[in-house]
Amino acid sequence: MSLVIKGFIETSFIDWDGKVVSTLFLPRCNFRCPFCHNAGLVESPQNYETIPLSRIENFLQEHRDFIDGICLTGGEPCLHVNAGLFEFLQRIKQLGFAIKLDTNGADPNCLKKIIDQRLVDYLAMDIKAPLDERYEKLAGVKIDLNKIKQSIELIRACGLPYEFRTTVVPTLLDNQDVAEIAEYLSGAKKFVLQQFVAENAWDDSLRGLKPYLKEEFDELIQVARKFIPQTLARGV
Numbered sequence: 001m002s003l004v005i006k007g008f009i010e011t012s013f014i015d016w017d018g019k020v021v022s023t024l025f026l027p028r029c030n031f032r033c034p035f036c037h038n039a040g041l042v043e044s045p046q047n048y049e050t051i052p053l054s055r056i057e058n059f060l061q062e063h064r065d066f067i068d069g070i071c072l073t074g075g076e077p078c079l080h081v082n083a084g085l086f087e088f089l090q091r092i093k094q095l096g097f098a099i100k101l102d103t104n105g106a107d108p109n110c111l112k113k114i115i116d117q118r119l120v121d122y123l124a125m126d127i128k129a130p131l132d133e134r135y136e137k138l139a140g141v142k143i144d145l146n147k148i149k150q151s152i153e154l155i156r157a158c159g160l161p162y163e164f165r166t167t168v169v170p171t172l173l174d175n176q177d178v179a180e181i182a183e184y185l186s187g188a189k190k191f192v193l194q195q196f197v198a199e200n201a202w203d204d205s206l207r208g209l210k211p212y213l214k215e216e217f218d219e220l221i222q223v224a225r226k227f228i229p230q231t232l233a234r235g236v
């Protein structure tokens with residue numbers, strides 16, 4: 001297995017609602033979201049220390065009475081299929097830990113295998129924008145929207161707990177955009193609106209941007225709840 005882990009938060013209370021996890025960061029991404037705050041990991045992963053898998057396994061084994069599982073994030077985990085992503089997930093499951101996987105949904109084939117083989121316990125997929133030409137602006141690259149749509153349908157039908165989540169960046173997404181996203185996702189089990197963090201945003205013109213105020217954010221939540229009652233706020 002040549003999977004390269006470039007970040008390791010031993011204990012996190014915020015990466016999987018209700019669970020205590022270790023969060024692992026995989027490098028590289030096929031998106032360039034202007035609001036991404038992991039740009040270094042995406043563009044210059046060579047500048048980050050590689051965490052030996054043995055260190056991660058040892059930590060998990062030693063803290064199994066405290067740690068429920070792992071959150072595998074990035075970057076984009078599905079870029080690492082050929083480096084042993086599935087084998088790694090299997091290994092973590094064999095050790096008896098639950099797994100949450102974060103993805104941008106660009107690779108439905110990867111997700112299908114993960115779902116079919118029940119390699120994870122929870123899926124979180126980013127929905128960057130309404131499912132039309134606006135998507136590319138928020139993803140920062142050309143997008144095959146059909147693949148994003150396939151991933152959404154796979155996750156909806158997968159039978160595992162999941163969430164769709166959208167980071168709401170003022171000037172890039174407004175109430176109408178959020179309404180359209182939520183309408184597309186109608187009937188989803190869980191939708192999360194995430195507060196934008198300006199610090200370290202990839203596009204430096206966003207770094208001075210004020211995130212939505214609490215009242216404005218509450219309004220976005222109400223807009224989304226018309227279509228998905230289980231809409232929650234994160235980071236507000």
Ligand code: SF4
Nearest residue numbers: 029031033036075104
């Ligand atoms: S999909 Fe995630 S990791 Fe990739 S560029 Fe966008 S925010 Fe960053």
